[in-house]
Amino acid sequence: MTASGGANIPAAIATPTRRHRPSPRLDQWKRTWHFLRRNGLALFGLAVIFCLIGVAVYALTTPIPWDQLTECYGTNNQVITFHEIGLPVGLAWSVTIQNTTHDNVGTDVNFSLASGPAYAYTVTPPGGFNAKPASGQVAVAETPQTIDIKFSQGVGGVPVSPPAVSSSASSGPLSCTVCTYPTGTPSPGPNCYATPKGLPSLINPTISLSPLVAGPLPFGALTVTPENAYFYNLFNGLLRGSDYSLLISVSIVGVGAMVGLVVGAVSGYWGGVVDETLMRLVDIFLSIPQILFVIIVIAVVTEDYNTVLGLSPLATRVFLLIIGFMVVWWPFYARLVRGQVLVVREQKFVEAARASGASKGRIVLRHIIPNSMYPIFIQMSLDVGTVPLLTAFLVFLGFRIWPYVYFPEWGTISALATQNVLGYLGECATGTCSIPWWQLFFPGLALFLFAISVNFLSDGLRDALDPRLRR
Amino acid sequence: MATSGASVAEYPVPTEMPPAPEVEGPPAAAGASDHGVVLDIRDLKTYFFTYDGVVRALDGVSLKVRRGETTGLVGETGCGKSVTAFSVTRIIPDPPGRVISGKVMFGKANLLWDLENEAKFIPIKGTNRVKIKRSFRRIRASAERLSSIRGKSIATIFQEPSQAMNPIFSVADQLGEALILHEGTKVIDELLAANPRSPDVGAAIEALVVAAQEGDRDTMRAKAMAVGAAVNLTSFGRQAFYIARAAGADTESIRPSVLRAMKRLRLSGFQRGYLASQRRLIAFHDDLNQVHINEMVEGKSNRAGRRRLARRTSRERMTRFYYGIRGVHARVDKPLKEELFWRVVGLLEGVSIANPVQVARGYPHELSGGMLQRVMIAMSLSAEPAVLLADEPTTALDVTIQAQILELMRDLKTRVGTAIMLITHDLAVIAEVADRVCVMYAGVIVEQGPVHEVFRRPLHPYSQGLLASIPRVDQPNKELSSIPGSVPDLIRPPPGCRFHPRCAYAMPVCKQARPPMTSEGPEHEVACYLYKGPVAPE
């Protein structure tokens, strides 16, 4: 403090020894930056976050349709779809081809088969129904095709007539760019990768040393489809995933924080009945097991992948993901904000504002919220890192943002990878073991880096902004 | 809270002077001016290392605290009064604060021994900040060393009684802790020595009942004490008294309830074993304190001794643990707890609290500020310390309560003979209770002397300004003159005399060098160039 002015004070003291017109906000930023600079971890976090944002922006600027990230091995697999007609909702039926049985998903049963021979299929109808055709032959052509199966009540039934085969453009890859072959056998052609058991998921990372080309599969491959029919390029996936992950987590946290801020500020400042009701509401939402809640919401709403608000199925499920998390997220912020507001509300400057006739709205906006912001920011930055982890939880528990098709989102990738790798555990213990480490490593690393750098940064910020810890 | 009854005179507390342990006594060769000096602070420097720079909170403070005297330390906020007090026992949060240099002689012991080895200071060039390299081992060692002095020899009471007490422990717990820390062996010995089976207990109880029927408070107390004497435990007498007081009209209930209360004195084997082991532990602790004190006296560390004691202590802990576990069913710690409780009640009586039992059971948040301050005083005086550092003890209190507390402190000074260092910004309080006063400004003492001297003819312009700026009830239409400006920030203190920017008589020389302490009149010293007296012996 320089000495104060005053009626009877020599000018020498009254005039400040500072530069003429300091800009205090700049000073505050300088001060914060000073403390952040001393904190190596925080700097590291800052750097990583900037990198990730850069990657995300790059991914946005060069859009690739997400379903073309998948590549099939072999030469020409195709999707055969058996479409059900006249069966009540919810009854299970299945189709068997070459001793592999697939249950129905909604109204369809999907197979992915290599072209060539004609496959014999048999339909297992639910009890009390019979299907036509109950069995038959299907030859896999160059295009995916759909076979309609009609179900009817009663016994006996109509003699089998050749199935109506209709061709349709169903989702899934249409072109094969890459192939694999068992190690030791000669390569069938270009773009083919040697794998121990001919399994595409065991394609190793191929970092070619030439500086410009990062190799076709720099992070190796990952298999996700039920029949191991397709494998995915981890590198592309993580690249594409960056912007999806960031978008999802930021939007969840942002929306949640907004709601929480409003609710918390209102209930904290108004108090009384409003406070009571809002806080009970918060308590209710806090006593739901959050993850389960999100799962159930999505499961209930998108049973059989139906859509809402006329969004596309993908958009529907992303939207639902965000909404579901938002619903369980805001109460934390509400509570946090309320705690802050209760402190700030008692400060005298609020009363001073009231004494000079400020309206409640003005007080909340100009005095309460600005003075209870910082902890919210910290919490937000913490949570942004946590959201992809929770998405991974969901995916691990079977939630698919997009069924059967590889969806580029870090949580998804790492969860799928984990499931995939856990499958190898048994054979691994027998000694002859080839665990696709890269499938865990790279997605895990992406998640870990993101979360931990956000944590470092926010922690550094907290220390830098907290006057008590300023030492 | 305290509505009626207890006045100070009613319950005498031990009045002998604080025991002068071989190290705590005044220096043998005491000069005339050094007579009875208990605490001698010499050229104390305490800095705070903050973001903005090094705050020179104390910059060479020297003062003496004499036995049986109250030394007032007065000045504006941020002039380093409290820092001085806290630097004596080193309870300054570190970081940011550190005692840089200086000596605090307590008897022969230098409390700041080994100071220079604790930390190295490397100035960061370009800024006025300093990087500190601490030797944590030495710092921990010196903290332990000082904890042997704290509370036992140098007690402290703080400004905000409501925040200075631990909210989750009852008053009895917190005072009991202090007791067991400082008087542990004594307490346990007396507890073990008590014999509830002595023949003359019955008669004493009868006498008590009779006294209760007469209903005279004082005789009742006397008889209760007689009961205590019969079982050879004073605190039990106190308990009996309060039982009788609680019984009120139906005096018949006194007999059985006193007998019931006496159960706590019938110690089982386990309880005795537990107490014995506890006592050994405390004894080890006291030995350790002695070792620490010797270290500070001799100025060299005695790690071997400390190690030996530590080993013994840990072994003893095992024993106590054994008794604790095996004796869980016997509630082995119960007798000690109750004994402590009733001793605490005694302490509270000493600070004239009318209903000590309720207060002892209570928690800090249930008590008023004045009451808590009394409790704090009782706690600090539990070990009858040689020095009491009172940091603004009455600032948070109302005038009427302040009057009570000041009365109390004055009385305690005369009875216990503790040397009090009273820190306040209120000159009036100083005038009421202090014998000598030090006026501080911006981390230095600008004037000190006997209170009459300083108030009759304040020499330093700052002291004059302070006195002039107090509104006085007895002089209504004295118009208030104020010292211009405010206390300078101690990161960039003014060169030379730190007061010169606000001083009306500022001379060129004031800007150049700090004025020395010159002595004007008997023991009246001032640091100002206006006075050319002989330079004070410092």
Next chain:
Amino acid sequence: MQMWIYVVRRAILLVPIIIGVMTITFALVSSLPVYDQLLAHYGQPPKLRPWLYQDTVPCSVLGENGTGMCHNFYRDQLLDKLGLNQPLPVQWGLYMIRSFTFQWGTVNNYSTAGQSVPISKGQPVTTVLSWFLPYTLELALLALAIILAIAIPLGNLSAVYRNRPVDQASRVMSFSGYAIPAFLLGSLLLIGIVLGVSSVAGSVVHSPWCPNGEPWYNEFTGSWPQQLCFPNQQYPSWLKSGVISSPTGFPTVDAAIHGQWWLALDSLFRLILPALVIAFGTIASLLRFVRNSMLEVMNLDFVRTARAKGVPEKTVIKKHAGRNSLNVTITVLGLTFAFFIGGFPVIENVFRLNGVGYILAISVNMANYPIDFALVFGSTLLFTFILVSANIIVDVLYAYLDPRVRLG
């Protein structure tokens, strides 16, 4: 006495919360198509009348206006019994009654594909859950013990030795706890152990207490040893198909009751790794709070008083500061308990433990449709009840620790 008033009041406050949660689940349930609701409550339709839950059934050749289908009156009766054709408030009331009287529906299309779980369609959900609850509880208690044993001392240490190696280490630990998803950590541990041991000892190693040679790595997954480890190579009668143990359901306790000590040890051993993994995340979030609250408390006046009293530094930290910061710890633990519970499905899935979480994970798994909503909602209700009772416990602890709360 005051404390009891406080606790009872808190308990009363919990009633609206429970009702609110129920209402939310009710909203979700009633948003299901009627078919699924009937399915969830009554289980699969009998083999002979598969059309039981459909609104129309094929009847005569003509049927109503020649569609060959007519109205399904059996279904109406079912709807009446369930009150599904009543107005929503009534349905809500009925739902409440059903959920408080533990009529949580019937297992309908729980796909046991690849699972050794003896759940057959048509069992009441509550019985199924009651089989699996104890196992989860044991796991949870173990995890909680680990959390408290690690988080509090470590937090205090890192507050006391701020910015010193201990502090840095614990902070990095807490950060990584935030940053690694539990299932990833779990599977990494598994793989690490498997790879490590198999690289050292090869595959010939057997569990010490498996005479017929169970491969050792099975020790880390599944909640019981394989069948061939048991006398005459099959599960004892009290271990129903190697999944559900009786009488208590707590694996260790049961094994001990039947005097099979090695089995008790084994089942405990199988719990340790999952418990650690579950604990890790909570420890991470707890550490941060313990540290911060400890830092705050250490700056308070009464700590200074304790020092000035001459209390040794260790006691100051453990007794005066520690007890005060404990309140915060308890509160945060109560707040994060929901997330703590949310971790169970995943972890039990990774380690193949037969707990409620595993059941939930399987039944909710959208990869194998359709979802068994009866089980899903049942286990959700169960978790909610657990959560609420945990809240009560937290309140009691809080009141016990802090006289200011206890004495109002």
Next chain:
Amino acid sequence: MDDGSSPIVVSARNVRKYFPIRAGLFSTRIGDVRAVDGVSFDVHEGETVGLVGESGCGKTTVGRLLLRLIDPSSGHTFYRPPAEVEERLDELYARLPTTSEGDGAAKATSADAKAALKELDQLAHQYSLYRKSPRQMRTIRGKLQIVFQDPFSSLSPRMLIRDIIAEPMTIHHAGSRAERYRRVAELMRDVGLNPEHEWRFPHEFSGGQRQRIGIARALALRPEFIVLDEPTSALDVSVQAQILNILKRLQAEQRLAYLFISHHLSVVRAMSQRVIVMYLGQVVERAPTEELFSRPLHPYTQALLSAIPIPDPDLKRERIVLKGDVPSPAAPPSGCRFHTRCPAVMPICSTLEPVTIQVRPGHFVACHLYPAPSATLEGAAAVPSSPPPLTAA
């Protein structure tokens, strides 16, 4: 009721504020904290009224009630009531039965009292601060301002000084932006701050300077009445003197009326023309400053006066040290609330609540030592004009 030559700015009548105490299982209302219990006084233009008492006696609450920062349980406060209204009010209140419970309403049984009450209500509707609509209130608030005790929490840490001082004007849309900031500069000069400091944040200032900022903010809308809520009790003596001088100067310049709340009698004496002594939410004595300090009548006032330490070691006087603490306002003692600590307590004190009587012109006291024949000047002659001897504890 106080004969003041200059017009009345604010007058409180029988103001009460009870805060409910809730406890038990369903947090039922088990009682009230009687923070303020029937306080009446006037503040005249350009004068300073001191309000003293120990902490918890309801001083601050009175201040907040006068500004309607909180609404009272009963009673009224009038802002600039016309003279005739003022007199009428006094008559009406005189006709109401005096009681300690709530407003006169409860016991207003006689027809006369009922009529009085009715008229009172009508008057209140026109003039009482507590019956104003929010819009009226906003305009009035500009005229009634407050300066807080704690200079550290009374300024928003995230606002620049200029914005803090300008805020009242912003709220009332007083003038353009430029004008406002010009006024801010001159206000800062008025309170002795360097106008260049307007670009700083509060945390860059010392306590005294913050208090000056607070005063500048209070002055922004050219108020007529300022509640000074212990403005200097957080400051050092030298700085305190600066602030007090500034306040005096401003009062002289702008003919402000102050309500000076403080527990520091000497400061009150230095500042105010009239002094009100409160104990447990009630006014025990009310008198012109000189009168009060030269002839304190109520034992509590005497105790207060004698408890003040005087910065003069040579001056030794026997003092009255009150025993114990202030009882909790949740359960105030029966009868005279001071009787639990009173050195001159009489049997009647614990049963009957003393009525406020006028002992000498403008000197009111509520104590049984001064029996009230009738609260008139003639009666006052019979009253012992000097305090009876008290037995010091």
